Amino acid sequence: MHKFIVKGPCKIKGEISISGSKNAALPILASTILFEKEVTIKNLPRVKDIDTMLNLLKSLGSVIKFSKNKKIVKITKKTKQNYFASYSLVRTMRAGILVLGALVAKHQKSVTSLPGGCLIGARPVNYHLNALKKLGMKYEIKKGYIHANTKGKLKGTKIRFSKISVGATENTIIAACLANGITILRNCAIEPEIIDLINFLKLGGARIKFIGKRTLKIEGVKSLESVSYSVMPDRIETGTFCVAACLTGGKLKIKNFDPRLIKTELSLLKKVGAKIITSKKQILISGPKKIKNITNLVTKEYPSFPTDLQAQFMVLLCKANGKSLITESIFENRFMHVAELRRLGADITIKKNKAFISGNTDFQAAELMSSDLRASVALVLAAIVAKGSSTINRIYHLDRGYENIENKLQKVGVNIKRTH
Ligand code: EPZ
Numbered sequence: 453m454h455k456f457i458v459k460g461p462c463k464i465k466g467e468i469s470i471s472g473s474k475n476a477a478l479p480i481l482a483s484t485i486l487f488e489k490e491v492t493i494k495n496l497p498r499v500k501d502i503d504t505m506l507n508l509l510k511s512l513g514s515v516i517k518f519s520k521n522k523k524i525v526k527i528t529k530k531t532k533q534n535y536f537a538s539y540s541l542v543r544t545m546r547a548g549i550l551v552l553g554a555l556v557a558k559h560q561k562s563v564t565s566l567p568g569g570c571l572i573g574a575r576p577v578n579y580h581l582n583a584l585k586k587l588g589m590k591y592e593i594k595k596g597y598i599h600a601n602t603k604g605k606l607k608g609t610k611i612r613f614s615k616i617s618v619g620a621t622e623n624t625i626i627a628a629c630l631a632n633g634i635t636i637l638r639n640c641a642i643e644p645e646i647i648d649l650i651n652f653l654k655l656g657g658a659r660i661k662f663i664g665k666r667t668l669k670i671e672g673v674k675s676l677e678s679v680s681y682s683v684m685p686d687r688i689e690t691g692t693f694c695v696a697a698c699l700t701g702g703k704l705k706i707k708n709f710d711p712r713l714i715k716t717e718l719s720l721l722k723k724v725g726a727k728i729i730t731s732k733k734q735i736l737i738s739g740p741k742k743i744k745n746i747t748n749l750v751t752k753e754y755p756s757f758p759t760d761l762q763a764q765f766m767v768l769l770c771k772a773n774g775k776s777l778i779t780e781s782i783f784e785n786r787f788m789h790v791a792e793l794r795r796l797g798a799d800i801t802i803k804k805n806k807a808f809i810s811g812n813t814d815f816q817a818a819e820l821m822s823s824d825l826r827a828s829v830a831l832v833l834a835a836i837v838a839k840g841s842s843t844i845n846r847i848y849h850l851d852r853g854y855e856n857i858e859n860k861l862q863k864v865g866v867n868i869k870r871t872h
Contacts, residue, residue: 458835459867464702466864473686476645478547485554489678539565553627579620608633745774763830789827
């Protein structure tokens, strides 16, 4: 199994280019099932989850042609459509559940594996199933699979999500595009990745518009047209590198990224002392000599502070000169990185979903174990500022969502190498 060796402390200096967003590309790829004709998707990140989604689409009957650098795919239909989304693929990449809405909308049937839980939580899909049922999907769960079918096409209706859910919003938008009639979705998640999915579907002829802050109106159409689309850049990767620059007292230029997508995160980094200059498509961030603490940071749905940057900010607040508190309000078990940070010398106390961080940590290098995608990158950040040589094991977690991260970090001054 691959691991990283990181020799710290390093200062981050230079320029970074951000890859395409994994969490925008996954629903967009799943929704290609709705299309009759060829669809071209550009700016795909070369990460494991994208490979898994493409394999899932191939298993369902899509023909995938790659560009040389594998960042562009052309997707067309094989004549024989398949409706079985297997556990072997869906369990490793939870977003596999997003093919359910597309298969039922397009083909009126699907046998899709329940995604199962993961380390950060049980990750149920009840909001997905309740919404698709309201659109007319009949289903029963047998041996871990959702056996779904509909008599004829799905029917537009009014749906209000009882809790804001990124995946359930995406699944229902996708399904409603080909339903008969109008669907009104209330209490939707509005993450930028969902806006990217909507922009993609509209370019293909879907009729979707916001009629309220979290309310969508979707008018079903008969079919979608051929389309070529470039996926948005990854805001969580951008936030991760901004934290890295801040943490190391370095200076980083991030190009081709709209800073408005991480307004909340940038204002938090200014609060801890970073100097940030932004223009339309660029961020220039310099880290402070002294990092200030944040007395109460709560993860919430967009546009509030994102749970996917919680672990990274925790490393930053370990270095702050004072006590900080982070409350994780989205997932029930997203503090796996804490035990590993303690091995580097962090003083963090967990009480339910709250992490009390002492600050002024003098990280010392250690051998570490990755647990989930964002926890793993937090360990890399901590190792970058730790004194000595750290080993980070099981970095396959990282490879699921960060493209070429060691090359990008080496280019801005980090002493990191991948070994087997
Ligand atoms: C998406 O997961 C992202 N994944 C996650 O990123 C991200 O952390 C999460 O949204 C929150 O922003 C992708 O986009 C592929 P949710 P998702 O439905 O859709 C509960 C990463 O690191 N819930 O908004 O699964 C759920 O358990 C990943 O890139 C139900 O109870 O998130 C969670 O507690 C990690 N029933 C909360 O709602 C449901 O039917 C929010 O989940 C659905 C969700």
